[in-house]
Amino acid sequence: MVNVPVFKQFDDRNELADKLAGKIAAQLQESIDNNGKASLLVSGGSTPLALFKRLSQTAIEWRKVYVSLVDERWVAKEHADSNERLIRKYFLQNLAASAKFVGLKNMYDTPETGVPMTEDHLASFPRPFDVVVLGMGNDGHTASWFPCSQEIDQALSTDSLLLAVNPGAAPHPRISFSAKAIENARQIYLHLHGDDKLATLEKALEGDDVKAMPIRYILQHKSAAFDVYWSK
Numbered sequence: 642m643v644n645v646p647v648f649k650q651f652d653d654r655n656e657l658a659d660k661l662a663g664k665i666a667a668q669l670q671e672s673i674d675n676n677g678k679a680s681l682l683v684s685g686g687s688t689p690l691a692l693f694k695r696l697s698q699t700a701i702e703w704r705k706v707y708v709s710l711v712d713e714r715w716v717a718k719e720h721a722d723s724n725e726r727l728i729r730k731y732f733l734q735n736l737a738a739s740a741k742f743v744g745l746k747n748m749y750d751t752p753e754t755g756v757p758m759t760e761d762h763l764a765s766f767p768r769p770f771d772v773v774v775l776g777m778g779n780d781g782h783t784a785s786w787f788p789c790s791q792e793i794d795q796a797l798s799t800d801s802l803l804l805a806v807n808p809g810a811a812p813h814p815r816i817s818f819s820a821k822a823i824e825n826a827r828q829i830y831l832h833l834h835g836d837d838k839l840a841t842l843e844k845a846l847e848g849d850d851v852k853a854m855p856i857r858y859i860l861q862h863k864s865a866a867f868d869v870y871w872s873k
């Protein structure tokens with residue numbers, strides 16, 4: 642048994658997507674009902690596609706939901722590896738098309754020079770974030786907090802909202818929310834598929850070196866509700 646507060650296991654990835662989309666939608670709508678607006682950060686990569694499709698078909702007041710990305714590859718928005726391209730194609734469609742999306746990529750040549758403009762663009766983004774959906778790599782990275790990057794110390798310690806990251810073992814320079822920006826979310830979901838990622842999570846739970854496996858930062862520091870959703 643995985644030793645986290647809430648571990649939900651599914652045999653089918655589509656069933657996971659249905660259940661997680663329903664929970665996220667309910668939490669966003671509750672925040673809208675209480676605060677007049679809500680905020681959601683999602684990760685890129687391959688894991689969340691079914692979740693994005695379900696969310697796009699879920700009936701809440703999306704026009705009052707601010708959506709952004711946990712991290713972004715510093716590539717053109719039309720690039721195949723762009724997370725913005727991914728969520729515009731699979732999430733910001735159908736009922737969710739009216740969501741207030743704020744992307745992380747801008748016209749600057751590098752994420753280092755682009756961070757200030759993106760922080761300006763996020764000035765009215767509601768915080769603390771209501772919901773953050775994290776993925777994880779088998780090196781224990783989450784967001785773009787890559788253990789192989791020179792910026793891993795900064796990612797896990799800065800008080801800044803965003804930072805630039807240059808991963809050694811993954812393509813493209815990145816822009817990413819910092820650990821302190823993420824940990825204060827009201828709800829964090831870690832969305833995982835496959836036995837390899839389950840083994841990686843269990844390894845992360847056994848140790849405490851956060852720079853070696855940055856997901857540990859969330860496992861150790863979260864003030865938020867923290868649920869793991871896993872399917873084979």
Ligand SMILES: O=C(O)[C@H](O)[C@@H](O)[C@H](O)[C@H](O)COP(=O)(O)O
Binds near residue numbers: 687688711777784785
């Ligand atoms: O931009 C990204 O790549 C993601 O934000 C990243 O943090 C992702 O969640 C993990 O790398 C897992 O990716 P997969 O879902 O493709 O395994």
